[in-house]
Amino acid sequence: MYDLDTRKRALALLAQGFSQNSVSKQTGISRAAIRSWQTRIEPLDRNHASACPRCCDLPRDPENPAAYAYLLGLYLGDGWISSSRRGVYFLRIACADAWPGLIDACAEAMQIMRPGNKVFRVQRQGCQNVTCHSKHWPCLFPQHGPGKKHDRKIAFEPWQQRIVDTHPWEFIRGLIHSDGCRITNWTTRLVGGERKRYEYPRYFFTNKSDDIRKLFSDTLTAVGVEWTTLARGSSPLNISVARRASVALMDAHVGPKH
Template sequence: MYDLDTRKRALALVARGRSLNSVSKETGVSRAAIRSWQVRLDPLGRSTSCPRCRDVPRPPEDLPAYSYLLGLYLGDGCISAARRGVYFLRVACADAWPGLIDACAEAMRAVLPDNKVFRVQRQGCQNVTSHSKHWPCLFPQHGPGRKHERKIALEPWQQEIVDAHPWEFIRGLIHSDGCRVTNWTTRIVDGERKRYEYPRYFFTNTSADIIGLCTRTLDRLGIEWKPLNQSRAAVTISVARRASVALMDTHIGPKY
């Protein structure tokens, strides 16, 4: 989350007549976060009560881990009700990516360190699962039906975390509903045909809102992308520019 000095500086720029868009570009803070600071300047304090029962939510224990887990949840996660007001967060991770399974479990433990994390084997995948009464408030995007059938928008406090830890958020999205592939092309150089590697990243989702969260974060990181398959139910975006791919390689890391 952002410190008080950052918040005051952004609001001071707005008070001088600057637009939210220009202040956002200068400070690296999203417009949604700046708007929320106009209502409440002080950061949300840590509460020992259940955040579902109070106006002031309890921040996650580990903010970078939360940003990563948020990306995983939006891609392949769901929250379901159990008994006595307990909910379980479940993220489906393919058996082909054991490193991803470990990373997901570690993120869950970091966000709620007092809660156990389980791995339930299913055909071709493991469901990384943790039970808590707090999952619905930590992921307020939870609701009935599929994600692409309802509005998905980040709360201001979530947007602050994503703004502060954007690469972790993108890593979670790519590790859930994305991939890195390597294509090959040939060129004639000095009369000789040579073969060149052509890596790229893809992210696919059926929710236009989740696609928007991904592309806006990529824009803020300076990653060039383009949409594919817009006429289909699922939208795919591609990152193919060499400089952008190299930057993604530096921060994303492989699933395995």
């Protein structure tokens, strides 16, 4: 975790007009961390057990709903919750080694949600499982249940939908960072007798769960992104964003993995 002076220096660069991406490159700090500091600058106290906002006498939303929306997207894509004999739950999210910035962003969001619990990374072949234990993960992610996510009903609680409605791009970013990608397609055209190559970017999201794909596409529609469904064989597992204006929106708010 970064101390308060480091956080203030990063925010000072933002105040000077530098973008989050530029500040990240200058300082080596992940964009997710910088983004979260714009909401909360004080370092998290890992030695102080935090109460679960959903288990209080008066349940409330998580303190940092933007970080929650991002982590929710990651969980629905490449995350799972398992329990131990002691009644403690482990949230694990698999992040490919190819995207170190994504790994840092995932760890930061997880730590924001449970500041009193340690977040650690377990190396696997080609990926790291970003992991944190807490008794309260099922409270924060009520989609947890037996079996695979695509074999059971996945739906938001009203408080989750309220968070996603308020922070749709964070949720979209989490889903793209887990089960999505930004690629560049190309084609050739004959122009004035000369064949020229044209490249155009597009976003893909692939998930076996009909419910999760619908949560993703509904959120895209809410922010004005046009999308289409592409079938793989007979199963419509892929959602594509290819129109120029929609890709530009995605680039402005999501961007490629890093």
